[in-house]
Amino acid sequence: MSAEHQTETAPQPLAGKSILLGVAGSIAAYRAADVCSQLGKLGARVTVCLTSGALKFVGEATFRALSRNPVLTDVFVEPHQERIAHIDVAQSADLVLVSPASANVLARLASGMADDMLTACILALPPGIPILAAPAMNTHMWNNPATQANVALLASRGVEFIDPGSGLLACQDVGKGRLAEVETIVSCVLTRFAQMQTMDLYGKHVVVTAGATREPIDPVRFLTNRSSGKMGVALAAAACARGAQVTLIAGAITATVPPGITLVSAETAREMEAACNAAFASADIFIGAAAVADYAVANPSAVKLKKPDAINGTLTLELVQNPDIIAGIGKRKVAGQVVIGFAAETDNLIPNAIQKIQKKNLDLIAANDVTAAGAGFDLDTNIITIIRRDGSSVALPLMSKHQAANRILDEVVTLLP
Numbered sequence: 001m002s003a004e005h006q007t008e009t010a011p012q013p014l015a016g017k018s019i020l021l022g023v024a025g026s027i028a029a030y031r032a033a034d035v036c037s038q039l040g041k042l043g044a045r046v047t048v049c050l051t052s053g054a055l056k057f058v059g060e061a062t063f064r065a066l067s068r069n070p071v072l073t074d075v076f077v078e079p080h081q082e083r084i085a086h087i088d089v090a091q092s093a094d095l096v097l098v099s100p101a102s103a104n105v106l107a108r109l110a111s112g113m114a115d116d117m118l119t120a121c122i123l124a125l126p127p128g129i130p131i132l133a134a135p136a137m138n139t140h141m142w143n144n145p146a147t148q149a150n151v152a153l154l155a156s157r158g159v160e161f162i163d164p165g166s167g168l169l170a171c172q173d174v175g176k177g178r179l180a181e182v183e184t185i186v187s188c189v190l191t192r193f194a195q196m197q198t199m200d201l202y203g204k205h206v207v208v209t210a211g212a213t214r215e216p217i218d219p220v221r222f223l224t225n226r227s228s229g230k231m232g233v234a235l236a237a238a239a240c241a242r243g244a245q246v247t248l249i250a251g252a253i254t255a256t257v258p259p260g261i262t263l264v265s266a267e268t269a270r271e272m273e274a275a276c277n278a279a280f281a282s283a284d285i286f287i288g289a290a291a292v293a294d295y296a297v298a299n300p301s302a303v304k305l306k307k308p309d310a311i312n313g314t315l316t317l318e319l320v321q322n323p324d325i326i327a328g329i330g331k332r333k334v335a336g337q338v339v340i341g342f343a344a345e346t347d348n349l350i351p352n353a354i355q356k357i358q359k360k361n362l363d364l365i366a367a368n369d370v371t372a373a374g375a376g377f378d379l380d381t382n383i384i385t386i387i388r389r390d391g392s393s394v395a396l397p398l399m400s401k402h403q404a405a406n407r408i409l410d411e412v413v414t415l416l417p
């Protein structure tokens with residue numbers, strides 16, 4: 001294999017880390033199995049603690065098999081007579097994740113109770129061990145002032161919440177309360193460990209674009225693309241975790257933006273260009289991960305187009321070319337600024353990416369074949385090849401977008417003055 005083109009095995013960013021995964025009595029408890037599995041695949045040693053409520057929804061056997069560890073359910077079960085189990089567990093955890101966190105568990109934690117294994121372990125944690133909680137419950141339970149007061153109290157004591165999402169809930173109510181996506185939960189754990197580890201972007205301003213732009217046809221319709229923004233949000237989250245001040249300029253995204261990131265929304269390519277130009281003035285690093293529409297509708301209608309607007313059954317839209325945002329940024333780049341582009345290709349991946357680097361004056365391109373299995377739009381994973389200005393490249397294996405983001409940032413750090 002040439003020195004320029006290396007392929008790497010999937011890294012395990014959580015290798016050597018111990019996570020206590022608390023699972024409470026929510027209808028979403030089954031999704032903790034996926035969280036447990038993913039944390040294990042990332043290298044973590046996971047110890048699972050099921051509350052009595054959780055045991056009504058899920059069984060020990062699943063979590064024993066997925067974590068390859070005994071499952072904790074009872075504070076009075078002491079496998080080693082000479083030791084106290086909940087103290088041992090508390091002292092060996094690097095991080096606690098309660099997912100899902102029921103309203104009841106939040107109330108018990110807020111009042112400092114230790115009436116089961118999970119709450120006893122959490123109360124016995126040494127100071128400084130991060131506690132992440134991903135609540136899941138009916139929307140009225142979530143909005144109830146009692147729950148909100150418990151959340152506020154726990155947050156003031158340092159518990160970090162992974163906000164529930166909104167939508168149709170299992171109980172058929174619509175509103176906030178749905179457990180965050182598994183990918184978001186795992187990404188928050190990774191981000192938290194990264195924060196504890198490396199701050200190599202401290203003092204840097206990182207500007208990231210993400211998601212799809214929308215080009216209006218009329219007040220209710222638009223032209224767009226399949227981008228979810230997950231890669232851009234993962235980059236923003238990873239840069240933030242490494243100490244950077246991050247501005248995320250986002251079109252339409254489905255990914256959740258973690259706290260600590262300045263979010264600037266831009267709908268059209270032109271709006272995104274203006275936001276990028278404004279933010280780039282103070283940027284050390286610019287990463288263009290958004291899928292910007294190449295064309296906009298020349299004259300969007302001020303009123304909703306109707307069927308009779310078609311002539312002989314055909315409605316013709318005239319398209320005009322949008323600005324090439326990253327090329328514009330490449331032109332404005334001054335010494336000390338680093339500009340990274342993305343190339344989502346369907347063919348001729350590497351030659352196309354190399355051409356883009358030169359043409360747009362970029363420092364690096366992250367190229368991905370959006371047709372490859374496991375790579376591309378709306379997935380939680382990606383297969384990226386990092387291509388440098390000198391044409392050398394590193395082909396990363398299939399990995400989570402969060403991991404890929406950190407690998408790209410590892411490379412970016414080497415380009416900083």
Ligand SMILES: Cc1cc2nc3c(=O)[nH]c(=O)nc-3n(C[C@H](O)[C@H](O)[C@H](O)COP(=O)(O)O)c2cc1C
Pocket residue numbers: 023024025026027028051052053054101102103104105136137138141
């Ligand atoms: C079908 C069903 C679904 C439930 N879903 C939730 C839920 O999503 N979130 C929640 O906080 N409580 C939910 N509950 C109520 C909790 O299970 C109950 O408050 C329990 O005492 C929590 O136990 P724990 O504190 O041991 O986890 C649900 C109950 C039932 C019967």
